[in-house]
Amino acid sequence: MLAVVAIVAALAGSSVASTLSSFGVTPLDRALSPDLTSSCGTSGTLSCGNSSSVSNLCCFEAPGGLLLQTQFWDTSPSTGPSDSWTIHGLWPDNCDTTFTENCDPSRAYTGISSLLTAQGASSTLTFMQTFWKDINGNDETFWEHEWSTHGTCMSTLKTSCLPSGSAKGAEAVAFFQTVVKLFQSLPTYTWLANQGITPSATTTHTLASLTAAIKAESGFTPSFDCSGSNLNAVAYYFHLRGSIIDGAFQQITAPESGTCPTTGIKYPLKTGSTTGGGGGGGTTGLPAKATIHASSTGGLLSAGTWSTQTLATYTITGTATSFTMTSSKGNCGVSGGTFTCGSGVTLTSFSAVTSGSLLLLASGGSTAWTSDGVPSGTTVFPVFTGSGRANDYTLSIIST
Numbered sequence: 001m002l003a004v005v006a007i008v009a010a011l012a013g014s015s016v017a018s019t020l021s022s023f024g025v026t027p028l029d030r031a032l033s034p035d036l037t038s039s040c041g042t043s044g045t046l047s048c049g050n051s052s053s054v055s056n057l058c059c060f061e062a063p064g065g066l067l068l069q070t071q072f073w074d075t076s077p078s079t080g081p082s083d084s085w086t087i088h089g090l091w092p093d094n095c096d097t098t099f100t101e102n103c104d105p106s107r108a109y110t111g112i113s114s115l116l117t118a119q120g121a122s123s124t125l126t127f128m129q130t131f132w133k134d135i136n137g138n139d140e141t142f143w144e145h146e147w148s149t150h151g152t153c154m155s156t157l158k159t160s161c162l163p164s165g166s167a168k169g170a171e172a173v174a175f176f177q178t179v180v181k182l183f184q185s186l187p188t189y190t191w192l193a194n195q196g197i198t199p200s201a202t203t204t205h206t207l208a209s210l211t212a213a214i215k216a217e218s219g220f221t222p223s224f225d226c227s228g229s230n231l232n233a234v235a236y237y238f239h240l241r242g243s244i245i246d247g248a249f250q251q252i253t254a255p256e257s258g259t260c261p262t263t264g265i266k267y268p269l270k271t272g273s274t275t276g277g278g279g280g281g282g283t284t285g286l287p288a289k290a291t292i293h294a295s296s297t298g299g300l301l302s303a304g305t306w307s308t309q310t311l312a313t314y315t316i317t318g319t320a321t322s323f324t325m326t327s328s329k330g331n332c333g334v335s336g337g338t339f340t341c342g343s344g345v346t347l348t349s350f351s352a353v354t355s356g357s358l359l360l361l362a363s364g365g366s367t368a369w370t371s372d373g374v375p376s377g378t379t380v381f382p383v384f385t386g387s388g389r390a391n392d393y394t395l396s397i398i399s400t
Contacts, residue, residue, distance in 0.1 A: 036163060036170055038156065038243035046250060047240045048095035058161035059242055064092025064099065064153055067238045067249065069182045072135075073231055078270035079133035081351035082199075082322035084365030085188040087132040088233065089146040090179045092154050097256055101149045107159070108148035109169050112140055112176070119173045124180050126354050130321065131183065131365055143176070151175040156243035174245045182249060186236050190364035190385075191217035192267075194336075199269045204229075206263050220251045223258035224265075231260065231267045270322075286320045286352055287399035289313055292361060295394045298375050302327040304341040305380040306371050313400050320352040320359075334363050339383040352397060361395040369395050 040059035047065025054060040061067070070088035072079065080086035093099045102108075109115060116125040134142035151157060157171040192198065195213035197205060210231070211221045218236075225233035235258065238249040291311040292300040302312035304327070315326045324347045325332040332341040333348035351362045360367040363385050370389040371381040383395075 036166060036174065036245065038161065038245040038247070040156070040242040040245075040247065042241045042246075042248040044241055049239060057155040058158070059156065061092065061154060061156050061240050061244065061247075063094045064155070065239060066093040066095050066097065066255070067091065067240055068093060069179070069186060069236045069238065071183065071186070071188055071234050071236075072133075073188075073233065073267075073270075074133070074135050075230070075232070075268045075270050077135065079135055080131055080270075080321065081349070081362070081365060082270040083189050083349040083363070084131060084351065085234065087128070087179060087183045089150055090175070090182065091150045100153050103153035104158075105148070105152075107152050107172070108144070109172050110140075110144055112143040112147065112172070115169045116173055116176060119167055119170060121173050121177060123355060124173075124177050127180050128176065130351065130353055132180075146179075147172050147175060154244050156245065156247070161243070171245075178244055182238075184366060186218070187364045187366060188214070188234055193364075197267065199267050201269055203267070204263070205231075205265045205267060207260050207265060208262070210260075210265065218251065221253045223254040223256060224260045225258040226260035226265060229261060229264050229266050231265055233258070286316060286318075286323060286359070287397065288316055289400045290316055290397045291400055293396045293398050294369075295396065296374070296391065300339075300383065300395070301380060302329045302341060304329075304332060304339045304383060305375075306383050307375045307380040308377070309380075316397070318349075322349045322351060324349060334385055337385050339363070339369070339385065355394075358394075359397045361397055367394050369393055 038059065044059055045054055047061040047067075050060070054062065068091040070091060071085040072088050073085050074080070091099065113125055116122065128143065129139065132143065133139060151172060154175070157175060159166075159171060162170055192210070192213050195216055197210065197213050207224065210224055214234075215221045220236070222237070223235045224231060225235070235254065237252050237254050239252060241248045241250065291313060293311070294300075294306060298306060298308035299311040300314075301307045301309065312327050314332070317324050325341075327341040329342045331345040331347045332339070333345045335346065348363065351365070353360045353362045353367050355367070361369075366385065368385070368387045370384050370387045370392045372390050373379075373381050374391050375381055
């Protein structure tokens with residue numbers, strides 16, 4: 001059975017959503033300018049799946065057709081939200097797991113923030129400023145490294161593959177947007193938590209239990225890396241139909257194992273000092289008291305339901321990268337994908353993501369929320385994480 005990640009994320013607007021589909025080939029939905037498309041489609045030969053040579057490498061990723069979306073769990077010092085892994089990158093390994101790096105020094109662009117902003121990808125930049133963090137606080141240098149080391153080795157992102165008249169650096173913008181969207185479809189923290197595995201100062205795990213947890217959620221086994229006995233990285237493997245710009249990623253089981261031991265693996269808490277790096281999701285601008293407004297209509301009541309009635313006031317404790325919320329009903333948290341507040345509810349760590357002038361509520365790194373209907377009058381609806389129900393929206397934190 002084939003499985004394809006269908007990434008549906010309107011980063012140009014105020015919502016971020018992602019889905020994991022088990023059937024068909026769904027193209028990567030882009031938030032790029034309309035003229036930047038590959039014209040490759042998603043019905044071509046799957047990378048690493050050809051029985052003979054392919055001549056058009058603008059529509060066939062080669063030789064690096066084995067793509068790894070890599071994530072960090074940094075704890076000393078901590079980076080990113082306490083309830084989300086962070087982005088490491090997207091690497092084009094050869095089909096035999098060897099690889100090349102730094103393939104085109106002439107395109108080793110600097111000033112990634114300015115490049116993204118100038119080409120209309122400020123929402124991607126905002127997300128990166130919270131979820132693509134360098135452990136030493138040098139985010140720009142980290143982004144430049146990932147592009148020059150790995151992005152320049154992608155055959156489908158050569159400048160000769162871009163539409164005539166494309167702006168300088170457009171292929172790098174496409175790279176960063178693709179990496180962000182692929183990361184959003186792989187919520188490692190949430191998947192592990194759904195299977196009862198959360199960070200702890202004392203609990204240990206087996207490698208088999210960690211890989212089984214991700215397989216239960218995604219259908220595929222990743223590779224985990226450890227620093228000693230501490231879990232600190234994960235890699236998800238894909239093949240690709242079409243271009244990195246707008247192709248379809250097909251997830252596969254990891255063809256190689258990581259560096260973790262088989263037993264005694266620790267999943268440590270993020271307790272160290274959080275590195276800086278500016279931009280959305282920082283430690284400023286988070287109110288102590290706020291109402292939560294939905295992007296379409298209404299907002300949240302004290303029980304955590306979506307309504308058009310008078311909105312509840314929430315008390316917020318922490319920083320934008322990690323905070324908890326309470327209402328007059330009690331603690332607020334997400335359990336089984338449902339947001340609720342009340343007695344007996346376990347507090348969940350949330351984060352805030354800046355989008356334009358808005359401060360969006362995020363759970364597990366995603367600002368996507370969904371319900372089975374739209375409230376009206378006294379009719380309210382439960383609020384779920386993710387997307388795909390009848391109505392998708394974002395939730396804004398508004399100071400009171």
